[in-house]
Amino acid sequence: MIQIAPSLLSADFANLQRDVxxxxxxxxxxxxxxxxxxxxxxxxxxxxxVMKAISAYARKPLDAHLMIVDPQxxxxxxxxxxxxxMTVHAEACTHLHRVIQQIxxxxxxxxxxxxxxxxxxxxxxxxxxxxxxxxxxxxxxxxGQKFITATLDKTRRLRKMIKSxxxxxxxxxxxxxxxxxxxxxxxxxxxxxxAGSFVFNSLDPADTIHRLSIV
Ligand code: DX5
Ligand code: ZN
Numbered sequence: 723m724i725q726i727a728p729s730l731l732s733a734d735f736a737n738l739q740r741d742v743x744x745x746x747x748x749x750x751x752x753x754x755x756x757x758x759x760x761x762x763x764x765x766x767x768x769x770x771x772v773m774k775a776i777s778a779y780a781r782k783p784l785d786a787h788l789m790i791v792d793p794q795x796x797x798x799x800x801x802x803x804x805x806x807x808m809t810v811h812a813e814a815c816t817h818l819h820r821v822i823q824q825i826x827x828x829x830x831x832x833x834x835x836x837x838x839x840x841x842x843x844x845x846x847x848x849x850x851x852x853x854x855x856x857x858x859x860x861x862x863x864x865x866g867q868k869f870i871t872a873t874l875d876k877t878r879r880l881r882k883m884i885k886s887x888x889x890x891x892x893x894x895x896x897x898x899x900x901x902x903x904x905x906x907x908x909x910x911x912x913x914x915x916x917a918g919s920f921v922f923n924s925l926d927p928a929d930t931i932h933r934l935s936i937v
Contacts (some may be wrong), residue, residue: 725751729918732813777804794863809833860897869898881911
């Protein structure tokens, strides 16, 4: 069984309570919240007031993916929104080691994301301190993009790095997840798959989450 993290980026923003309650009743392992600032990525999504509104109804852990520059500015706000996991991009942090410690000190699980063009070596020195590594399998900023196939080999190499270093980090893959790519990622060693458009554009999102989780 692989864990599924539906991304609220593809939910109906005019009916967020309804969609969160649908996910509460589904087999989703966590709710993935994509925060974008229009600087680190070309798009702007939503911020803390919306995350707080989601947390009032969510009965699953909140998994915040910060696609913003200098995310250390907002660690306490992310925590105060009830998030259990905070993911920052390696490309967005000058002092990544410090940011990871600050996220842990705030009581959240610490996770680092890598863009498709960013090599695994960027997290080699901090892997022991990480609870999760997020591999982007599309360039961040938008839902509904095509899966970048090279992510499969990157996932295998990350799995080896985690094993050889004794890290307990879980591997999350984000972007282009569907019923074709999910089994490939599972085989490559991913633990958690983020799925946005494939879940929310389907006729029965809860059933789609179930089908993704048993690939
Ligand atoms: C992209 C976001 C993803 C996005 C995935 O920048 O980080 O979480 O919602 O969307 P799909 O599953 O549609 O590729
Ligand atoms: Zn994401």
